[in-house]
Amino acid sequence: MPRGRSGPDARCPSLPPMRVRFAPSPTGLLHVGGARAALYNWLLARGSGGEFLLRIEDTDRERSTPENIEQILDALRWLGLDWDGEPILQTTHEERHRAVVQQLLAEDRAYRSTATADDVRAYKAEHGADKGFRGGDHPTRSHDPEVGAVRLRVPEGQTVVRDLIRGDTTFQNVHQDDPVVARADGSPLYNLAVAIDDLDAGITHVIRGEDHLSNTPKQLLVLQAMGAESPVYAHLPLLHGPDGKKLSKRHGAASVQELRDAGYLPDAVVNYLALLGWGDADDETVISREELVRRFDIARVSKNPARFDEQKLKWLNGKYLRGQGVDGLTATIRGHLDATGHGEAIAGRDELLRTAVEISQEKISTVDDFWALAGFLFTGPVDDEKARAKWLDEGHREHLAAVRGTLAGLDPFTTESVDAALRALVGERGVKAKDVFQPLRVALAGTAVSPGVFESAAALGRDETLARVDAALAA
RNA sequence: GCCCCCAUGGUGUAGCGGUUAGCACGCCAGCCUUUCACGCUGGUAGCGAGGGUUCGAUUCCCUCUGGGGGUACCA
Numbered sequence: 001m002p003r004g005r006s007g008p009d010a011r012c013p014s015l016p017p018m019r020v021r022f023a024p025s026p027t028g029l030l031h032v033g034g035a036r037a038a039l040y041n042w043l044l045a046r047g048s049g050g051e052f053l054l055r056i057e058d059t060d061r062e063r064s065t066p067e068n069i070e071q072i073l074d075a076l077r078w079l080g081l082d083w084d085g086e087p088i089l090q091t092t093h094e095e096r097h098r099a100v101v102q103q104l105l106a107e108d109r110a111y112r113s114t115a116t117a118d119d120v121r122a123y124k125a126e127h128g129a130d131k132g133f134r135g136g137d138h139p140t141r142s143h144d145p146e147v148g149a150v151r152l153r154v155p156e157g158q159t160v161v162r163d164l165i166r167g168d169t170t171f172q173n174v175h176q177d178d179p180v181v182a183r184a185d186g187s188p189l190y191n192l193a194v195a196i197d198d199l200d201a202g203i204t205h206v207i208r209g210e211d212h213l214s215n216t217p218k219q220l221l222v223l224q225a226m227g228a229e230s231p232v233y234a235h236l237p238l239l240h241g242p243d244g245k246k247l248s249k250r251h252g253a254a255s256v257q258e259l260r261d262a263g264y265l266p267d268a269v270v271n272y273l274a275l276l277g278w279g280d281a282d283d284e285t286v287i288s289r290e291e292l293v294r295r296f297d298i299a300r301v302s303k304n305p306a307r308f309d310e311q312k313l314k315w316l317n318g319k320y321l322r323g324q325g326v327d328g329l330t331a332t333i334r335g336h337l338d339a340t341g342h343g344e345a346i347a348g349r350d351e352l353l354r355t356a357v358e359i360s361q362e363k364i365s366t367v368d369d370f371w372a373l374a375g376f377l378f379t380g381p382v383d384d385e386k387a388r389a390k391w392l393d394e395g396h397r398e399h400l401a402a403v404r405g406t407l408a409g410l411d412p413f414t415t416e417s418v419d420a421a422l423r424a425l426v427g428e429r430g431v432k433a434k435d436v437f438q439p440l441r442v443a444l445a446g447t448a449v450s451p452g453v454f455e456s457a458a459a460l461g462r463d464e465t466l467a468r469v470d471a472a473l474a475a
Numbered sequence: 476g477c478c479c480c481c482a483u484g485g486u487g488u489a490g491c492g493g494u495u496a497g498c499a500c501g502c503c504a505g506c507c508u509u510u511c512a513c514g515c516u517g518g519u520a521g522c523g524a525g526g527g528u529u530c531g532a533u534u535c536c537c538u539c540u541g542g543g544g545g546u547a548c549c550a
């Protein structure tokens with residue numbers, strides 16, 4: 001069956017079902033690069049009516065704690081990337097891996113060797129730096145079945161990685177060392193385990209980060225030694241930080257968990273990640289999950305590494321925030337406030353919260369922005385020295401006193417009525433609008449940046465508004 | 476050192492031999508306006524360099540330069 005780079009119309013009208021997998025090693029946080037790999041796999045599975053499997057590469061027992069595994073699952077759930085079946089733990093396949101090692105040994109496709117890193121270096125010093133280590137008839141070759149690591153015999157020739165994103169990459173086998181596929185104690189190593197697991201799971205497409213590109217020929221060699229078919233590959237370019245260096249914690253949010261805590265919405269993160277390294281002829285930027293599933297094409301993924309730049313994600317997040325509608329956004333924000341220790345401040349104030357969200361939504365781009373902007377409605381004015389100095393000086397206090405007089409007898413006390421009354425006051429006094437509005441804003445919020453003043457006053461109600469004005473006047 | 480990948484504005488991308496090089500974020504300006512935003516309008520800015528191939532290269536080939544990945548009895 002011919003495969004390889006799919007042509008421009010290869011995915012029309014519909015793809016054959018793809019069975020794909022995401023195989024993270026459970027280090028705790030789900031790195032955004034990993035999240036993107038998971039997303040692309042998920043999009044392909046859902047778009048082709050196939051399956052998305054989750055396999056935990058837990059052979060490193062140190063890091064593979066139940067807590068770490070749970071964290072990864074949690075992050076995937078939050079993103080809405082549901083997997084098919086139960087998560088598979090790689091360690092549960094160890095028996096099969098060992099059996100394959102024994103078979104390779106029995107067929108002389110692998111051998112035992114006690115060669116150390118120094119032995120390999122010495123070999124290269126003698127044969128050339130670009131010559132892979134061959135231990136088959138090297139002094140370190142071990143004939144005792146209990147002694148030495150297991151190395152795979154790399155045959156002559158070349159190994160071609162067929163990649164949906166970058167076409168064929170040819171690796172000359174001479175450059176490859178005979179890879180160690182199992183430790184001296186017989187325990188399987190990564191490249192062996194992965195190849196076997198993907199084979200056994202019937203994975204049709206392996207989509208993973210480019211950091212695995214040079215592992216792929218080794219895995220292909222294992223499959224070849226087993227006489228098995230190989231899957232199709234796609235290696236995604238890596239994600240870099242704004243400075244072009246590998247993305248890490250010091251660049252700010254580098255994991256899904258951090259993005260969640262920073263107040264981003266899963267849909268926005270998914271949309272952003274999908275567009276980071278992929279784009280099609282359509283110029284749309286805000287693309288729904290369903291649309292993404294329909295349109296995503298692995299062959300159109302970019303070959304160059306992309307920088308993770310939070311600015312666009314912020315913008316996109318604002319779009320999704322406002323797209324939720326006031327009730328949806330209120331629920332989202334309530335959840336975030338509960339999780340960040342502000343649950344008490346909003347308890348029992350549902351009406352005010354909804355109003356606060358309504359008048360704040362166009363001014364925030366993350367869920368986390370809400371409290372900084374509108375928290376004053378619940379907890380009283382914040383303390384911004386500069387704002388007070390500028391807007392509550394002698395001259396402005398006089399205007400504020402007039403404002404108090406106007407608002408004191410206002411009924412009803414609504415955004416509209418406050419608006420009309422204050423504008424009338426501005427007209428009477430013959431001053432600039434902001435000289436009247438800003439002092440009130442600072443009296444209510446304690447700072448010069450807030451939702452609209454009329455809206456804020458109405459949200460607080462007349463009594464609270466007057467109390468805050470009095471406090472400002474008295475200070 | 477050795478093996479491998481990549482290269483369109485500051486960022487993410489469209490382009491698949493002939494385009495005024497398109498879109499989005501950012502940035503700047505204007506409008507709106509009670510601050511900040513949202514929204515709208517306009518603007519700034521790009522094919523890494525050098526060789527080829529071709530009537531014609533951002534597009535194809537080579538070299539260089541610059542990024543990146545790998546190089547474990549880790550995953």
